[in-house]
Amino acid sequence: MATSVRSAAAPRRLFPSIPPAIAGNVRGLGHFGARTGPRGFRGLSMVFADSTRRRAKEGDSVLGAPVLGGPGAELGDQLSVVMKFGGSSVSSAARMEEVAGLILTFPEERPVIVLSAMGKTTNNLLLAGEKAVGCGVIHVSEIEEWNIIKDLHIRTMDELGLPRSVIHCMLDELEQLLKGIAMMKELTLRTRDYLVSFGECMSTRIFAAYLNKIGIKARQYDAFDIGFITTDDFGNADILEATYPVVAKKLHGDWVQDPAIPVVTGFLGKGWKSGAVTTLGRGGSDLTATTIGKALGLREIQVYVWKDVDGVLTCDPNIYPHAKTVPHLTFEEATELAYFGAQVLHPQSMRPAREGEIPVRVKNSYNPKAPGTLITKQREMDKVVLTSIVLKSNVTMLDIVSTRMLGQFGFLARVFAIFEDLGISVDCVATSEELDNVVEELEKIAIVHLLQQRAIISLIGNVRRSSLILEKVRNTNHLINLQTFHVLRKSGVNVQMISQGASKVNMSLIVHDTEAKAIIESLHQAFFEDDVLTQVEAENWLVG
Numbered sequence: 001m002a003t004s005v006r007s008a009a010a011p012r013r014l015f016p017s018i019p020p021a022i023a024g025n026v027r028g029l030g031h032f033g034a035r036t037g038p039r040g041f042r043g044l045s046m047v048f049a050d051s052t053r054r055r056a057k058e059g060d061s062v063l064g065a066p067v068l069g070g071p072g073a074e075l076g077d078q079l080s081v082v083m084k085f086g087g088s089s090v091s092s093a094a095r096m097e098e099v100a101g102l103i104l105t106f107p108e109e110r111p112v113i114v115l116s117a118m119g120k121t122t123n124n125l126l127l128a129g130e131k132a133v134g135c136g137v138i139h140v141s142e143i144e145e146w147n148i149i150k151d152l153h154i155r156t157m158d159e160l161g162l163p164r165s166v167i168h169c170m171l172d173e174l175e176q177l178l179k180g181i182a183m184m185k186e187l188t189l190r191t192r193d194y195l196v197s198f199g200e201c202m203s204t205r206i207f208a209a210y211l212n213k214i215g216i217k218a219r220q221y222d223a224f225d226i227g228f229i230t231t232d233d234f235g236n237a238d239i240l241e242a243t244y245p246v247v248a249k250k251l252h253g254d255w256v257q258d259p260a261i262p263v264v265t266g267f268l269g270k271g272w273k274s275g276a277v278t279t280l281g282r283g284g285s286d287l288t289a290t291t292i293g294k295a296l297g298l299r300e301i302q303v304y305v306w307k308d309v310d311g312v313l314t315c316d317p318n319i320y321p322h323a324k325t326v327p328h329l330t331f332e333e334a335t336e337l338a339y340f341g342a343q344v345l346h347p348q349s350m351r352p353a354r355e356g357e358i359p360v361r362v363k364n365s366y367n368p369k370a371p372g373t374l375i376t377k378q379r380e381m382d383k384v385v386l387t388s389i390v391l392k393s394n395v396t397m398l399d400i401v402s403t404r405m406l407g408q409f410g411f412l413a414r415v416f417a418i419f420e421d422l423g424i425s426v427d428c429v430a431t432s433e434e435l436d437n438v439v440e441e442l443e444k445i446a447i448v449h450l451l452q453q454r455a456i457i458s459l460i461g462n463v464r465r466s467s468l469i470l471e472k473v474r475n476t477n478h479l480i481n482l483q484t485f486h487v488l489r490k491s492g493v494n495v496q497m498i499s500q501g502a503s504k505v506n507m508s509l510i511v512h513d514t515e516a517k518a519i520i521e522s523l524h525q526a527f528f529e530d531d532v533l534t535q536v537e538a539e540n541w542l543v544g
C-alpha cells in the first residue's frame with residue numbers, strides 16, 4: 001500500500017486530540033474518521049474515490065527567436081517563461097492561431113511552449129483503443145473516434161495552410177497501432193500510454209509547423225526524447241529527479257546553438273527501466289510545464305498555465321456557475337485543491353513549482369485580459385477564511401468498527417496492514433473486486449459497512465485558522481463550523497463524516513452524492529456571496 005503518510009501527525013497523535021466524529025486525512029491513505037465509544041476509540045471510517053495575428057519581418061527577433069532568415073538571437077539569452085496550453089486552448093486551427101497571437105503579446109519573453117493534445121483527442125484515443133480490442137482488424141478504419149481524430153488533425157492542417165506531410169506518418173502509425181491492438185485483442189497499460197501519446201505528438205508538430213509558417217522559428221520536442229525520465233507506472237508515472245538537468249541542458253543547449261521557440265509535448269515521459277513512453281496522469285501537461293520551469297531554474301522564470309476558465313475558481317463552474325476567480329493561492333492550497341479533485345490543476349504539478357519557487361499563473365486563453373490566479377509560496381492570509389470548495393463524487397465509504405477492544409494503536413495497525421498486504425491505496429480502488437477483498441479481510445477483525453454513492457466536499461481554507469479548528473472545535477465555537485453547519489442544517493443535510501486534513505489546509509465533509517450539488521451551492525452562497533462571514537466576525541473568532 002502506498003503508505004506515504006504525509007504528516008508526522010500519524011493516528012497516534014491525531015486521534016486523541018480530535019473529538020468524536022472529527023477525522024483526519026493521511027495523504028495516500030485517503031480519509032479516515034475516528035469513531036469513539038464509551039471506552040474511547042472504537043473504529044474508523046474510510047473513504048474511497050472509486051488575436052491578433054502579427055506577421056514577423058525577416059530580420060526581426062520575435063520572442064528572442066530569430067525570424068526565419070534573420071540574424072539570430074544574442075547568444076546568452078535564456079529561455080525566460082514556460083507557457084502551457086491545455087486541450088481546449090488548442091482545439092482547432094482558429095484556436096491555434098489565437099494562441100500564436102497570444103504568445104506574440106509577450107514580446108519580451110523567450111518562451112518554452114508546452115501543449116496538450118487537441119480538444120478531446122486523449123479521450124478519443126482511449127475510446128478508439130478500447131473499441132479496437134473487440135472490433136476486429138478489418139473494422140478498425142470504421143471506429144468513430146479514430147475518424148474524429150483523423151478528421152480533426154487533417155482539417156486543422158488544411159485550415160492552417162500546412163502540408164499534410166507534417167503528421168502524415170503519425171496518422172499512419174496510429175492506424176497501424178490500432179490494428180495491432182485489434183489483432184492482439186488486448187490493450188496493456190504500456191500500449192495505452194503509447195497510444196495516447198499520439199495526441200500530444202501531433203498537436204505539437206502542427207503548432208510548431210504553424211509558428212514556422214508565420215515566420216517565428218520554432219522547434220518541436222517529444223518530452224520522452226529530451227530527458228523526461230519517469231517511473232514505469234504506466235498511466236500515472238512520476239517524474240524522476242534526473243529529468244531536471246537533462247531537460248535543462250537540452251533546451252538551453254539547443255537555444256544557444258540555434259535559437260528557436262521550443263514546443264514540447266505535455267503529459268509524456270519515458271520509463272527509466274522500460275524505455276517505453278509513459279504518461280503522467282490525466283491533465284499531466286501542467287506537471288510538464290512546472291517541471292520545465294524548475295529545470296530552467298532562472299529566478300525570474302514564471303509558468304503560465306492557459307486554460308478555458310479565468311483562473312482557479314471558488315468552485316467548479318460546471319457545478320455552480322457563480323464561481324468566482326481566486327486571485328492568489330499558495331502552492332499548498334493549490335495542491336490540496338487539485339488533490340481533492342479540482343480538475344483545473346494536476347495534483348502533482350505544484351511540486352516542482354514549490355521546490356523551485358517558480359510562480360505559476362493560471363490564465364484564460366479565451367479571455368487573456370483577465371488577471372487569472374497567481375500561485376506562489378506565500379500570500380497574505382490574514383483576511384482569508386475559505387478559498388475554494390471542491391467536490392469529489394462517486395466515492396465509497398467504509399465504516400469500520402472494532403469488534404474487540406484491541407486498543408487504538410493495535411486496531412489501526414491491523415486495519416492498515418490489511419490494505420498493505422492487499423497492495424491497495426485507500427484513496428484509489430480500481431475495481432469493486434479489490435474492495436470486496438478488503439471487506440472480507442476487515443470483517444475478520446471488525447464490523448464493516450460499505451456506503452456507496454457518497455461525495456467528498458472539501459473546504460480549502462486558511463492554514464492558520466484551520467489549525468485552530470482542531471483546537472477550538474470542541475467548543476463548537478468555530479466560525480467555519482458554525483457557518484457550515486448552519487448552512488447544512490438549513491439544507492436538511494446529514495453529514496456522514498468530517499475530516500480535518502493533516503495539512504490543516506482543508507476540511508472535508510462526506511455526504512450523499514445526490515445532495516452534494518445543492519450543498520455546494522449553499523456553502524458557496526454563504527461563504528462567497530452573502531458576506532455572512534464578515535471580517536469582523538472572523539477576527540472576533542480569532543481573538544476569542
Ligand SMILES: Nc1ncnc2c1ncn2[C@@H]1O[C@H](COP(=O)(O)OP(=O)(O)O)[C@@H](O)[C@H]1O
Nearest residue numbers: 086087088307308309312313315316342343344
Ligand atoms: N476550482 C476550479 N476552478 C477552475 N476550474 C475548475 C475548478 N474545478 C474544476 N474546474 C474545471 O477545470 C477545467 C479546466 O481544467 P482542464 O480541463 O484540465 O483545462 P485544460 O485542458 O485547458 O488544461 C475548467 O473548464 C473547469 O470545468
Ligand SMILES: N[C@@H](CC(=O)OP(=O)(O)O)C(=O)O
Nearest residue numbers: 086087116122282283284285
Ligand atoms: N491530454 C492529456 C494531458 C493534459 O494535460 O490535458 P489537458 O491540459 O487538456 O487537461 C489529458 O487529456 O489528460
